[in-house]
Amino acid sequence: MKAVGSQRLLHAAILAVAVCAAGGAAGAERGLQAKLEYCKTCHGLSGQGYLGYFPMPRLAGQQTIYVENQLRAFIEHRRTNPIMTNVAHVLSPSMVAALATHFKNLDARPFGGAPRDLAARGKPIYDEGIPEANVPACSACHGPDAKGHDEIPRLAGQLYSYTIKALRNWSRERGQGGTREDTSAIMAPTAHNLTPAQIAEVAAYVSTLN
Amino acid sequence: MNLAKIGIALLALVYCVAVPALGGNVRNCTWCHGTSAQGYGPAPRLAGQRPGYTEKELRSFHDHTRDNPQSRQYMWGATEALNAHRARTLAIYFSTLPPRAAKDGYRDLVAQGRAIYELGIPEANIVSCLACHGPNGEGVRAIPRLAGLSYGYLKSRLEQWNEGYHLAAVPMPTVARSLSPDEIAALASYLSFVR
Numbered sequence: 299m300k301a302v303g304s305q306r307l308l309h310a311a312i313l314a315v316a317v318c319a320a321g322g323a324a325g326a327e328r329g330l331q332a333k334l335e336y337c338k339t340c341h342g343l344s345g346q347g348y349l350g351y352f353p354m355p356r357l358a359g360q361q362t363i364y365v366e367n368q369l370r371a372f373i374e375h376r377r378t379n380p381i382m383t384n385v386a387h388v389l390s391p392s393m394v395a396a397l398a399t400h401f402k403n404l405d406a407r408p409f410g411g412a413p414r415d416l417a418a419r420g421k422p423i424y425d426e427g428i429p430e431a432n433v434p435a436c437s438a439c440h441g442p443d444a445k446g447h448d449e450i451p452r453l454a455g456q457l458y459s460y461t462i463k464a465l466r467n468w469s470r471e472r473g474q475g476g477t478r479e480d481t482s483a484i485m486a487p488t489a490h491n492l493t494p495a496q497i498a499e500v501a502a503y504v505s506t507l508n
Numbered sequence: 509m510n511l512a513k514i515g516i517a518l519l520a521l522v523y524c525v526a527v528p529a530l531g532g533n534v535r536n537c538t539w540c541h542g543t544s545a546q547g548y549g550p551a552p553r554l555a556g557q558r559p560g561y562t563e564k565e566l567r568s569f570h571d572h573t574r575d576n577p578q579s580r581q582y583m584w585g586a587t588e589a590l591n592a593h594r595a596r597t598l599a600i601y602f603s604t605l606p607p608r609a610a611k612d613g614y615r616d617l618v619a620q621g622r623a624i625y626e627l628g629i630p631e632a633n634i635v636s637c638l639a640c641h642g643p644n645g646e647g648v649r650a651i652p653r654l655a656g657l658s659y660g661y662l663k664s665r666l667e668q669w670n671e672g673y674h675l676a677a678v679p680m681p682t683v684a685r686s687l688s689p690d691e692i693a694a695l696a697s698y699l700s701f702v703r
Contacts, residue, residue, distance in 0.1 A: 336633035336686075339679045340640070350640030351648050381627060381636045388630045 330396050333389075337397065346406035346455070353460035358404035364451040365398040367481065376480045377472050408455035412502035420503025423496055432491050436500065444507050449481050454507035461501035465489045533598055536586060545605050550578050552661045556607030560650035562599035566590060573676040576668045609656030613697025621698025624691055634686045637695070645702045655702035662696035 337357070342348045345358035357365065371377035372386040389397070424444070427435035436453070440446050444454035453461065464471070468489035472482035492500070540551040547553035554562060568574040569583040570590060587595075613621075625645070628636040637654075641647055645655030654662065668674065669684035687695070 332633050335682060336630075336635060339635045339682055343678070348640075349649075350651060351642035351646075352639055354639065381639055384627045384636075385630050 326392075330393065330400075333393060333397065334400060337401075341401075342406065342409070344406035345401050345404040347409045347457040347460065349409070349411070349457065349459065353457045353463060355460045356406070356409060356456050357401040358406040359445070359454070360398075360401055360452050361446045361448060361450065362395075362398040362402050363448045364446065365401065366394055367449055369394055371472070371480065371482075374478055375475050376478055377482070378474055379471070406455070408505060408508065409457050410505070412458035412505040414502075416499045416502035417506050418503075420499035420501070423492075423500045424503050428491075428496070433488055433496075436504075444504050453504040456501075456504055458501050458505040461504060462497055465492060465497045465501065466494065533590075533594060534601065537598070537602075540582065545602055546608055547610070547658055547661065550661065550664065551582075553607060553610070553657055554602040555605035557599075557602055557653055558647045558649065558651065559596075559599040559603040561647060561652040562602055563596050564650045566595040566599065567592070568674075568676065570595075574674050576665075576673040578664075579674075607653070607656055609703045610658040610700045611656070613659040613700035614693065615697070615701075617694040617697035618701060619698075620691075621694035621696070624695055625698055629691075632686060634691070635683055637683075645699055654699045657699060659696045659700045662699055663692055666692045666695065 338345065340348060340350065340354045341357050342354070345356065345360075347356035347358075348354040368377060369382075369386040369389065372379055372382045375383065423433070424436045425442070427433045427438075436444070439450050440453050441450075444452065446452035466489075468482070469486050473480045473486065489497075537554070538545065540548060541554050542548045542551075545553065545555040565574060566587050569579055569587040572580075572584060574583070590598075624634065625637045626643075627638075628634045637645075640651050641654050642651075645653060647653035666684050666687060667689075669677070669681045670687075675681050684692075
């Protein structure tokens, strides 16, 4: 009698744990879906980016390590953006990992909208750099297809106006706050050495890449 | 003779040609939207609105994709005979009129509304309005100017997405779905005071 009772108790306990775990997983899945919808309100339904008052960057196909680095940079104020600092603050590490993986696996078409003649002039800058102006080939780090790797971001299909804004404001928006290590420092001289016209050309070129 | 002078001369010429041609159309609009297009009751202010937005909305009334009750009642008929060229000319005309702020929201909700407008509420998955509508609600291209629209108009627009109207206006139906009635009142109050 006593043995049967304790066995029942054990079964009940196992069942309770199983239900809790399943409920927790379902809750986490709902939380992820709601957060994805929130991200995509601004970054586009397929993660292709969106042009609001400010350009919202493409996240589709972006490197997960880069996305995680940037979300941390917003929180640590190494990258200045009041909206994204607030957004990043409430994300748990497991949520960040799930979001980054989701966006890495999206394959949206480029947002488009860059002047075509500029794109043609941007290709040699991307492929070979401008040695006389101390601008290295973008392809050397970002890859010949501009897909990036690890902490080096994908540029292929990125919004034309976003890339322009990023390069023109590089040292004002990134690598802030002094002491903490920030990989954005490596881009600072290159962003500085490009003229506004060259920035527009190379931004137009990468915006057309699939 | 510099470029600016040529520009002014051209503008004057366009104005002389366009406004008499617009006459009848503009009078039709002003019955509800007011003679200086500052809006009246449920009819929103058109003065100073982004021409890209006004043109798009005129098309969406014409195509019946903007299907809120007031739109059906008034704007479907008003735009029935409006061709694309006239819609563009009207939109440009209204964008040149100086807008005045309605300032008819609740002053005690302004601080809350401003916080939601600027930063959203990340823990509730409510996005920042500023990212698309601009730091001062000025709008850009086909994204509307919200600054100084009337409290009642802003409130009813945000409510109607929740009620299933005008679902083609992506991403606004998703944005509005996360907003509570209190948050809608706060946003509409804040924006009514922005100039």
